[in-house]
Structure formats: structure tokens, C-alpha cells
Amino acid sequence: MSLRYALLAAIDETPSTGYALTRRFNEGLAHVWSANHQQVYRELARLEKEGLLSVTVESQAGKPDRKRYAITAAGIEALGAWVEQIAARPATRDPLLVKLFAGDLVSSPRLCAELDTHRQTWREQLATYRAIEARYFADPDTLSHRYRLQYLALRRGILNTESWLAWADEVRAVLA
Amino acid sequence: MSLRYALLAAIDETPSTGYALTRRFNEGLAHVWSANHQQVYRELARLEKEGLLSVTVESQAGKPDRKRYAITAAGIEALGAWVEQIAARPATRDPLLVKLFAGDLVSSPRLCAELDTHRQTWREQLATYRAIEARYFADPDTLSHRYRLQYLALRRGILNTESWLAWADEVRAVLA
DNA sequence: CGCTCATATGCAACTTGATTCATATCATGA
DNA sequence: TCATGATATGAATCAAGTTGCATATGAGCG
Secondary structure, eight states: OHHHHHHHHHHHHSOEEHHHHHHHTTTTTTTTBOOOHHHHHHHHHHHHHTTSEEEEEEEETTEEEEEEEEEOHHHHHHHHHHHHSOOOOOOOBOHHHHHHHTGGGSOHHHHHHHHHHHHHHHHHHHHHHHHHHHHHOSOGGGSOHHHHHHHHHHHHHHHHHHHHHHHHHHHHHHHO | OHHHHHHHHHHHHSOEEHHHHHHHTTTTTTTTBOOOHHHHHHHHHHHHHTTSEEEEEEEETTEEEEEEEEEOHHHHHHHHHHHHSOOOOOOOBOHHHHHHHTGGGSOHHHHHHHHHHHHHHHHHHHHHHHHHHHHHOSOGGGSOHHHHHHHHHHHHHHHHHHHHHHHHHHHHHHHO
16 A cells, blocks of 8 residues: 555655656665566556546657656645554564574575575665765755655664674574 | 465464464564464465365364364475575565655654654564563573574564664654 | 353455566667 | 667556454353
8 A cells, every 4th residue: 555655755756757666666765665667557557547646748769758757736635644644563474584483394504595695685785775875864964854754764774684684693693 | 475384384383273373473473474364264274275284173162163283294395395495585665664755744743653653562562572582582502493493583573673663763863 | 131252263355566478669789 | 680688668467465244152241
């Protein structure tokens, strides 16, 4: 249910095309909400049908046409109403923890190997987040309200990744 | 896809009924994988049909009949095969972060109120985890392999909740 | 006697997300 | 010339999770 609001929020910030939004939801916004292009296009079509977004088709020389979406007054209202509601925290569902739970069927080296793979991903992720932090949020005090909040979302990504890395160290120590 | 393996693992540990499993997946196992009773009963029926579980109906005096499930050889094999595969990390999808992203539509006090609600949940959760840690895992070195791994899953729950609380403090400091 | 609560099980409809397939333009390089 | 990759869009199908509804037993309470 949140994809639509994530799209509305992103488009509220900058009117964009499905293609550009897809890229954001797989890169810069992946620590907030991720979605593939099929999902994005489907939801954009729905939102437009419901009048929460408006479309303009743009012809480009040398490239296929594209549709740029902008948020409507109804869209802003819907987004505002959703944001005001207190949402329940999402349930935890993590295959890696299920594996630990089924753990006496796996050998420790095997588990360690999987963990090393993930650890590598987390390290890279953390480096990316830290780069963004240094590049765009070096001085949080000077940020506008909007970007200060986006910075907090990034901080969440950083703290989360750090906590996975710390946990990986604990696991390694126990399995060794 | 992991629900079935979480069920197999839980039943491998102790043969149980759908009712008991549902309770575990909403309480003691909620930090690993959560599921409601409809999901549990549906999946148990499938697993039995596929021969990964066997059933025994037990009559009880004064209470409805219940079905106790046990894992079969095929079930153990399927679980083992799944555990060996390296799984991709699940994508992040958090409505709370979407709200921050849409943040200039919310007032800070409103966001703080929501955060305080969640913070309360996290505190209680952390207390529960710590109680389990003290009660069952006081001396990790003496645990069997199986319970040592379950302890690591619990540790993940603890680190995760702590990192949310730390983040909540950061948010509070910025919004104040 | 009817009410609610805990135990115990399940179906059906719906929504969301993942996967597979499809189409079209143009630039670049082999 | 042909293949590849980036841009740009979407339908169709499948799997997983959510929500609503349904049923049955017995205990305890007013």
C-alpha cells in the first residue's frame, strides 16, 4: 500500500517519468522503499486513473516518447491524509534468520560462507550511504525541513547496515 | 517462500499443531518470521499433501480435536536443500521511512507522536528479548549447536531493536 | 439462559510483489 | 550488417500475505 505514497512523494518533490522513478526506487531510494519497473508503471497508471497524478507525454528526438507525471491537488491531499495516520510496524520476515533457526542442518562453514557474501554487500552499501551523507548532508543544520527528513531516512539506512555488520561479527565469533 | 521452511524447522524441533505454531509465529518467533493462523493452516495442508509432513489427529476431552504434525524424511531433505542455498537479502520496504520522505507534508509534532508510539513498542520488545536472553541463553558457551544458532537469531532481534531506538533518538534530536 | 473467551480449524476474496514476456527507438562497436 | 546496450513502456501470470467470514467445543460469568 505504501508504494503509491512513495511514488506520490517522489513526484511531489520532482515531476518524473516511470523510468526515472524506477531507477530511484532501485538506487537512491532503495533504503526507503524498493520496486521494479513493472510495479512502478502499474501503480502510476492507477494513480493517474484515480486523478492523483496528471500526465504529459513528451516527444524526444532519438529516444522513445516518455510520460512525465505530476502530482495533482487530490494527490497531495491523499498523501497528506496517509502520512497523518499512525502505521503499524511491518512484521519481520527474514530467510537468513529462518536458516539459523533450522541451523543444525547446516554446517558452520556453509553458514559462514553465506554470511561473508552478505557482509560484502553490507560493506558496499554502507560505503554508498556514507558517500551520500558526506556529499549531500555534510552540514545537517543548514538543510531545509524536507531534506533534513530525507537525511534521517538515510541515517536509518546507515544504522541498520551497521547493526547487520555488528551482528555478522557476533555470528562469526560464535561459529568459529 | 520461507514460511514453509520456517514451519518445517519448527516442527523438526518439536512436532506441533497449527494452533501452537501460530502462537509461536506471533510471539517467540516473531523476530524471525511472522505469520497468521490462516497462512499457517494453509501451508501445513500443502506440506502434508506434498509428503513433507505427516499428521496425527488427537482427540482431547473437553476441547476440539487437533492435528499434530511431524516432519518426514522428505521434509528434512527439502529443508536441508533450501538451507544450503545462498538467498538474496530481502528488499527494504518501510512505510515509516516513506513518511519521512514525504516529510514536508507532516508537522514535526505529529511525526514525533508517531515515533513515540513506535519507541514504546521497541522498548517493550527489547525488554522481552532481554528477558529471553537472560532466561534461556545466559551462558551461550554451554548451548548445543542448534540453540546457539537460535541465540544468534535472538541477538539479531536485540541489535535491530536497539538500532531503531538509537535512530529514534537521532530523529527526536533533529525534530526538536 | 445467553455472553464472552480460549481452543482449534479452515475457505474465499483480495492486494501486493515477483517473474516472464513483449515492444519500440537509437547509438555504438565488431 | 548485426548484435548489444540504454532508454522507455507495458501486459499477463504467479506466488505470498492480508482480511473477512465461518464453524465447533467447553468453561466461566452474570
